[in-house]
Amino acid sequence: MDVYDAITGRRSVRKYRPDTVPEDALQRILNAGRLAPSGHNRQPWRFVVVRDGSRRRALAAAAAPHNHFIAQAPVTLAFLGYLAFEGAPAPDARTRGSWTWDMYVRYNVAIAAAYVTLAATAEGLGTCWINNYDEEAVRAVLSVPDGYALVCLMTLGYPAEDPAARPRASLASLRFDEIVKPAGDEQ
């Protein structure tokens, strides 16, 4: 599938068929995340694959009610950021300018997660990015140790719905040429 087709065809899917996600497809999808760019090529992402039904139900219980479809998707992915790699600043020195080390690692991991959504689309699979959960409860379900940021969960499976495209702002309203014009000054 062409990358533009994946970008335009991707939807957040919240209803899934029970069919198993084949391991070879999952490998290709996670490999897309592995190939994402990262600052200093540090590749701080880690991927947790959850297929076990009772563990997925525990993740669903740790999530906000509107995210309980986690239990229905055959796979949940958790995206972690490894904070303590070689060369990482000491925990008490993890700020630079307006951003923190934790934030920096998180947006690196978010790039890998975005790649995963597109690769899943190319495989005919649906995903939904999930950020609304009790973080401590999710960390406990997945035995996430200190030194890892929990960036997001993501459901994965064959779609049982065909959601319409959600609206987006026009490109003209998002683009500045050369300099940023004050709000309300757009032509």
Ligand SMILES: Cc1cc2nc3c(=O)[nH]c(=O)nc-3n(C[C@H](O)[C@H](O)[C@H](O)COP(=O)(O)O)c2cc1C
């Ligand atoms: C950072 C982030 C957090 C999100 N959190 C949730 C969530 O907790 N639950 C959910 O159902 N969808 C969640 N979404 C999906 C968005 O609702 C969805 O991407 C948006 O409405 C646009 O729809 P589309 O993905 O189908 O284009 C999240 C998406 C992103 C990028």
